[in-house]
Amino acid sequence: xKREDFIKRGLGSLGLFAVIPALSSCVRDEVVADTTTSSxxxxxxxxTTTPSSCSVTNSETEGPFPTKSxxxxxxxxxxxxxxxxxxxxxxxxxxxxxxxxxxKDAIVDIWHCDAAGLYSEYGGTGMQSTDMTAVHFLxxxxxxxxxxxxxxxxxxxxxxxxxxxxxxxxxxxSSGKSLLVTQIAFPxxxxxxxxxxxxxxxxxxxxxTNARDNVFSDxxxxxxxxxxxxxxxxxxxxxxxxxxG
Numbered sequence: 001x002k003r004e005d006f007i008k009r010g011l012g013s014l015g016l017f018a019v020i021p022a023l024s025s026c027v028r029d030e031v032v033a034d035t036t037t038s039s040x041x042x043x044x045x046x047x048t049t050t051p052s053s054c055s056v057t058n059s060e061t062e063g064p065f066p067t068k069s070x071x072x073x074x075x076x077x078x079x080x081x082x083x084x085x086x087x088x089x090x091x092x093x094x095x096x097x098x099x100x101x102x103x104k105d106a107i108v109d110i111w112h113c114d115a116a117g118l119y120s121e122y123g124g125t126g127m128q129s130t131d132m133t134a135v136h137f138l139x140x141x142x143x144x145x146x147x148x149x150x151x152x153x154x155x156x157x158x159x160x161x162x163x164x165x166x167x168x169x170x171x172x173x174s175s176g177k178s179l180l181v182t183q184i185a186f187p188x189x190x191x192x193x194x195x196x197x198x199x200x201x202x203x204x205x206x207x208x209t210n211a212r213d214n215v216f217s218d219x220x221x222x223x224x225x226x227x228x229x230x231x232x233x234x235x236x237x238x239x240x241x242x243x244x245g
Contacts, residue, residue: 047092047240048147054100057222057241060183060215063168065119065128067139070109070170077153080137083199084115084155086234091184092148093171095245102148103245105174110152111139112167115199117160127160143174156194156235157186159206164213165191171243179243185210185220190227190235197231 067073089110093103113119116130120139123131138157142150159165167184188209195205210216216223222242229235 047090047149047238050094050102051100054094054096054242055222056096056244057180057182058218059180060223062170062181065111065122066168066170067109067111067136067141068121070139070141073136073139073141075140076142076151078110078138078140079153079155080120080135082114082137082155084158085194085198085200085231087154087156088234088236089152089154089167090236090238091150091169092238092240093144093150094148094240094242096242097244100242102144102146103173103243104144104146104148106144106148106150106179106243106245107141107172107174107176108144108150109139109141109170109172110167112154112157113160114138115155115158116203117158156191156200158200158203159191159195159208161207162214164188164208164210164216165206166213166215169241171241173245179245180241182241183215183223184225184237184239185216185223186225186237187227193231194235 091108091110093106093108094100095103111119114137117127118130118132119128120132120135120137122128123133138154140152140154142152144150157165157167165186169180169182169184170178171180171182172178188206191206194200195203210220210224225237225239227235227237
């Protein structure tokens with residue numbers, strides 16, 4: 001598939017249900033000496049506090065590499081054998097049809113590439129020339145808890161040519177009805193620190209900024225994550241997604 005085809009916007013569908021267990025720790029990558037603690041410069045707010053108003057998060061393409069059978073990948077630790085800087089993801093789902101209230105029991109699928117820019121479950125042609133069809137790393141399904149949160153243990157995503165770093169997300173209601181396909185953007189100052197060390201260093205810095213990315217170029221107001229932490233301690237991503245529930 002040509003790059004210009006898969007970076008266009010679109011929607012997808014799939015679904016079932018799951019429950020969210022407590023987060024577990026993941027294997028840490030070898031890291032260089034860390035001298036900074038980075039955080040996002042995005043507008044931050046307490047995800048546990050209901051806003052007075054909200055709007056639906058931008059819908060985006062699910063890309064060429066969506067999870068083939070997400071109901072079989074109900075897990076909060078999606079690292080598998082991948083190496084990289086630890087990343088804990090906390091994604092909150094809110095319903096604009098219920099005055100922006102938290103949405104319990106929403107089904108959330110996520111998937112992203114590894115440090116080298118490769119996706120599991122695909123391969124053999126184009127940018128995914130390495131065959132990863134028999135593995136299922138960095139993919140997982142969870143269900144939001146009473147706080148509207150779904151959480152995973154992962155690694156900081158890598159990048160591939162033509163795209164800024166990102167995570168794909170597909171949200172369903174508790175019955176499996178598709179509500180939104182979107183993507184999560186990363187603060188560039190954090191990505192630069194991560195990509196300068198460990199298994200990311202050989203791949204180098206991302207070649208596409210959020211502003212030049214064909215998905216994020218129209219703005220990342222509703223898609224920019226808040227990322228806190230450091231290379232040595234690992235990072236925590238917090239993000240709220242708004243849907244019509």
